Amino acid sequence: MFSHLRKLDWQLIFIVLLLSGVGLLTIHGIGSPESLTFFKKQLSFICLGFIIMIGLSFFDYRIFKNYSFILIILYIISLFTLSFVLFSQDIRGASSWFRLGSLRFEPIEFIKIIIILILSKYFSSRHIEMYRVRHLVVSGIYIALLISVVFLQPDLGSILVLLSIWFGIIIVSGIKVRHLIILLLILTFISVGAWIFVLKDYQKERITTFLNPENDPYGRGYHISQSLIAVGSGGLFGQGLGLSSQAGLKFLPEQHNDFIFATLAERRGLIGILFL
Numbered sequence: 602m603f604s605h606l607r608k609l610d611w612q613l614i615f616i617v618l619l620l621s622g623v624g625l626l627t628i629h630g631i632g633s634p635e636s637l638t639f640f641k642k643q644l645s646f647i648c649l650g651f652i653i654m655i656g657l658s659f660f661d662y663r664i665f666k667n668y669s670f671i672l673i674i675l676y677i678i679s680l681f682t683l684s685f686v687l688f689s690q691d692i693r694g695a696s697s698w699f700r701l702g703s704l705r706f707e708p709i710e711f712i713k714i715i716i717i718l719i720l721s722k723y724f725s726s727r728h729i730e731m732y733r734v735r736h737l738v739v740s741g742i743y744i745a746l747l748i749s750v751v752f753l754q755p756d757l758g759s760i761l762v763l764l765s766i767w768f769g770i771i772i773v774s775g776i777k778v779r780h781l782i783i784l785l786l787i788l789t790f791i792s793v794g795a796w797i798f799v800l801k802d803y804q805k806e807r808i809t810t811f812l813n814p815e816n817d818p819y820g821r822g823y824h825i826s827q828s829l830i831a832v833g834s835g836g837l838f839g840q841g842l843g844l845s846s847q848a849g850l851k852f853l854p855e856q857h858n859d860f861i862f863a864t865l866a867e868r869r870g871l872i873g874i875l876f877l
Contacts, residue, residue: 605658618647620877621647624643625647627868628861631857639857665718665722666725675719676716676719679715682712683709683751684750686699686708687753709751709756716744716763719743720743720767728775731775731776737776740767740771743767744766757800771784827853827860828853828860828862831847831864832862832866832867835873837870837871838871839872840870841868848863
């Protein structure tokens with residue numbers, strides 16, 4: 602056991618723990634009554650994640666390559682899970698979360714790992730046949746089935762992540778340049794068609810607001826605008842703990858998760874984010 606642990610990449614593990622530590626200190630430094638709760642919860646998740654990571658390091662991942670039926674079963678379970686979550690409670694306009702008591706989790710986060718394993722298994726035995734278009738079609742069907750269910754939640758962000766995973770893996774697997782160009786053209790036509798006929802107005806507004814938050818700084822662009830102000834107000838060395846304006850006065854929303862980077866930037870400045 603100890604010989605196995607010595608072989609782990611402890612340099613990489615140290616970097617992960619260091620990043621997690623910066624996040625913990627930033628959450629604790631928010632200073633609000635609920636920040637201590639978030640701090641304790643995040644610390645418990647980091648400890649649990651570290652234990653799971655060490656445990657999984659003893660697992661022989663090659664079982665997925667030798668026994669394809671395991672991945673097929675996981676894929677079917679993924680489809681059923683994504684379908685079942687559609688009947689869960691809406692959170693911020695999307696049915697993407699399961700609730701277990703006070704805990705909530707998104708099944709799509711685990712499914713991202715599963716689809717990476719499935720596509721890796723598929724192309725590892727077929728990379729010398731990447732000149733065959735049917736391999737792109739078959740792998741695309743794996744992704745398309747998942748995307749069709751995720752779209753019903755709706756979760757546009759996860760759809761883009763799934764497409765990026767598929768696109769990245771086929772590039773690494775050695776797709777022909779001609780096929781890549783054709784694929785990009787097809788995706789462009791699909792994107793244009795989705796923008797015109799599929800996406801709802803509020804989904805379009807999220808994209809346009811992301812690109813131009815100043816068009817609606819007090820509405821849909823509020824979060825982005827406040828985060829940019831927080832980053833800029835940090836200056837070179839930051840405003841310090843307990844002195845920040847955006848995070849301290851709660852102009853910056855979701856300080857402990859979505860905009861934790863902006864919170865750090867305001868408190869620690871350019872030097873702090875360069876260290877990060």
